[in-house]
Amino acid sequence: xxxxxxxxSVAETKEALAGARYLADESAALVSFLxxxxxxxxxxxxxxxxxxxxxxxALSRATDRELVRLQCYEGLDEAKALYEWNYRKQLxxxxxGGESGWEEVHGDIFSEEFLLERPLMQAxxxxxxxxxxxxxxxxxxxxxxxxxxxxxxDFQITIPELGRIEATTMPLVVLTSNNSRELTEALKRRCLxxxxxxxxxxxxxxxxHLHAPELPRAxxxxxxEVVRMVRALDLKKPxxxxxxxxxxxxxxxxxxxxxxxxxxxxxxxxxVKHRTDIDLVAERVGVKLADSVRPQA
Amino acid sequence: xxxxxxPKPDAGPxxxxxxxxxxxxxxxxEGVAVGTSEILDAFAALEQVPWSSQDDFRExxxxxxxxxxxxxxxxxxxxxRWFFRTAEAEAIERGIGERGERHEGxxxxxxxxxxEQIREAIVAGNxxxxxxxxxxxxAAFGREGEGSGVVGVDVQRIRRTxxxxxxxxxxxxxxxxxxxxxxxxxxSRFERHLRRELERDLIERTSTLPPSRPLAELDRxxxxxxxxxxxxxxxxxxxxxxxxxxLGHEQRGRRKGRTVDVRRTMRASLETxxxxxxxxxxxxxxxxxxxxxxxxxxxxxxxxxxxxxSVLHALHDSFRKLRSFVFIERISEVTExxxxxxxxxxIAKRISSEGGVAxxxxxxxxxxxxxxxxxxxxxxxxxxxxxxxxxxxxxxxREPHAEVFAQIAERAGRLFWLNPEPxxxxxxxDSVMAAxxxxxxxxxxxxxxxxxxxxxxxxxxxxxxxx
Numbered sequence: 001x002x003x004x005x006x007x008x009s010v011a012e013t014k015e016a017l018a019g020a021r022y023l024a025d026e027s028a029a030l031v032s033f034l035x036x037x038x039x040x041x042x043x044x045x046x047x048x049x050x051x052x053x054x055x056x057x058a059l060s061r062a063t064d065r066e067l068v069r070l071q072c073y074e075g076l077d078e079a080k081a082l083y084e085w086n087y088r089k090q091l092x093x094x095x096x097g098g099e100s101g102w103e104e105v106h107g108d109i110f111s112e113e114f115l116l117e118r119p120l121m122q123a124x125x126x127x128x129x130x131x132x133x134x135x136x137x138x139x140x141x142x143x144x145x146x147x148x149x150x151x152x153x154d155f156q157i158t159i160p161e162l163g164r165i166e167a168t169t170m171p172l173v174v175l176t177s178n179n180s181r182e183l184t185e186a187l188k189r190r191c192l193x194x195x196x197x198x199x200x201x202x203x204x205x206x207x208x209h210l211h212a213p214e215l216p217r218a219x220x221x222x223x224x225e226v227v228r229m230v231r232a233l234d235l236k237k238p239x240x241x242x243x244x245x246x247x248x249x250x251x252x253x254x255x256x257x258x259x260x261x262x263x264x265x266x267x268x269x270x271x272v273k274h275r276t277d278i279d280l281v282a283e284r285v286g287v288k289l290a291d292s293v294r295p296q297a
Numbered sequence: 298x299x300x301x302x303x304p305k306p307d308a309g310p311x312x313x314x315x316x317x318x319x320x321x322x323x324x325x326x327e328g329v330a331v332g333t334s335e336i337l338d339a340f341a342a343l344e345q346v347p348w349s350s351q352d353d354f355r356e357x358x359x360x361x362x363x364x365x366x367x368x369x370x371x372x373x374x375x376x377x378r379w380f381f382r383t384a385e386a387e388a389i390e391r392g393i394g395e396r397g398e399r400h401e402g403x404x405x406x407x408x409x410x411x412x413e414q415i416r417e418a419i420v421a422g423n424x425x426x427x428x429x430x431x432x433x434x435x436a437a438f439g440r441e442g443e444g445s446g447v448v449g450v451d452v453q454r455i456r457r458t459x460x461x462x463x464x465x466x467x468x469x470x471x472x473x474x475x476x477x478x479x480x481x482x483x484x485s486r487f488e489r490h491l492r493r494e495l496e497r498d499l500i501e502r503t504s505t506l507p508p509s510r511p512l513a514e515l516d517r518x519x520x521x522x523x524x525x526x527x528x529x530x531x532x533x534x535x536x537x538x539x540x541x542x543x544l545g546h547e548q549r550g551r552r553k554g555r556t557v558d559v560r561r562t563m564r565a566s567l568e569t570x571x572x573x574x575x576x577x578x579x580x581x582x583x584x585x586x587x588x589x590x591x592x593x594x595x596x597x598x599x600x601x602x603x604x605x606x607s608v609l610h611a612l613h614d615s616f617r618k619l620r621s622f623v624f625i626e627r628i629s630e631v632t633e634x635x636x637x638x639x640x641x642x643x644i645a646k647r648i649s650s651e652g653g654v655a656x657x658x659x660x661x662x663x664x665x666x667x668x669x670x671x672x673x674x675x676x677x678x679x680x681x682x683x684x685x686x687x688x689x690x691x692x693x694x695r696e697p698h699a700e701v702f703a704q705i706a707e708r709a710g711r712l713f714w715l716n717p718e719p720x721x722x723x724x725x726x727d728s729v730m731a732a733x734x735x736x737x738x739x740x741x742x743x744x745x746x747x748x749x750x751x752x753x754x755x756x757x758x759x760x761x762x763x764x
Binding site: 009026030043045085087090091192193 | 330332334335346352360361365567580
């Protein structure tokens, strides 16, 4: 198995991630570092929109590896995740080769030529090391999880007709979960666990600054403070980091200099996306903001 | 082996490995599933990080050992305690102490100056400095011989003398001095340092470790008292809500009424040369049960009713066919309220104002509630419906009407009882749990998320209730 370059220290990983425009906190950097050193998958859990998926993308940029993504959903099965026999092509082969004997056809149609590679297979078979992102693993059922076990612990896939396919390079695997279902012990056992939460005020400010550098610092701080205030409410969908960034960009476009009540009410729909939530936020947060100062005539 | 330093605590063999194993053992005893493979991972991970950094050490351990947020919380609680105890045990063993030098400088300290420094360290959040200052503060007080010997009391005493209090009170006190207010969390961090140092002092003085206790069940129980943060209850339940929404998807009936999945059948047929010898079926959706929830909202269950109402709230999101009722002396249907109101606080308010469930005394009357439920609602009950009662079965000495309850149980397909009291208290005093339990398909104590979770498994999973 070809060895991919590994980072030497946590700081190095953190720097590399920052270079890929992802500000990791201590634990995220440490776990990413360990995952590369130990060759173990990372299981990332946390509320929606804290950058779980982004971490995988950043890792792929930081390590210069291709990102192979498998989006999970209910009812996802091996045929869509792992591999599938291209049966149309197989039928064609059977019909086209009318003269050839059974043995020949049999050996032929179950060869790699007739194999449709799905994301997991791709990640394993890739000659270059990749980052494999298995997104929202909690959406699948337990059978699928069980199927993943072989992949995650041994980095190999068994195809009955072809035999075992082993990874030529070690993929860096990131699994994300919104924690809507308890994952099986067996799966957790094979992974490093990382809980991502909403970032601290300072770090979120840094993140906003990174993605909207033109926004003045003072305004960025104000923005993050308001977003945190909104998150503290009991909403159906609390604003994520991505929404903070969107809001920052919106404010830039609006040319706002401060977040007063008027600006807030105009742009609130960027961070709050349910009707009932909007009412609640307007009622609880809107009133706390100062009225806009009208320019003196 | 007797030592000159007093009773020898069981330090075990030297070295880190046994300590770490001991730590894992302790985690296991608190219910965290730590497998051998995880311990191996932990050792592998520790080889990769510098041990000199406590944060790295802790994170590396946590990433390999604690695999859920719940586990992580227990991990944090135990990590502190275990390594502190281990280090102290080692110190006693080897007779290393800090006494003598620790109180040095205590005389020269000026309280005001110290207060200023502590405030700065707290606001800056500098852990190392806070720890040093905590020692100094203890030294300054040790000089005055004020120690009561009880750690908790001393912590508060020192805090008061230093004039440290949270936010608003602080500013009022200091008037013109525009000091940054101290957040409660920040202050409690300093208090933790104080506590830690006082404990260390005590251990050193007595050369014994206090007995290690298992974590109190209460530490992990749901915060149910209404004075506590409602958000905390809700966070726990919203977790539950997501679980409920996907629960039952895992257990898919595959026996009757199956439909053939053409795509997968075709694919399978290729193995047999295009002849569909084996049929593949579409997975079957579980049928959502019809649920009736009866929730006691009287004063005897005040602490639990916040929790119960939020459970109800959560259930409403997950089961479309759900009717909810609240009762004290009378019963009242509140399905409407839950369906039209999204905000939980609003729901709680409306239920208490419009419920009309209290009559004269405000004490629960289970017997009357059953009678009312039977006459008004029970015609709708059929063998597919599930009735869930949330209550403590304390009748205040009134007629329990267990036979009416039995009739309800008979009409409903399944009947469960969730009791917010520990099983130990059932049937003591005016609790008539036994009279009702006979007719239930399952009676559960329910005051932690874990209890709730196991119950939800029974309802949504359709697994017959144990016992």
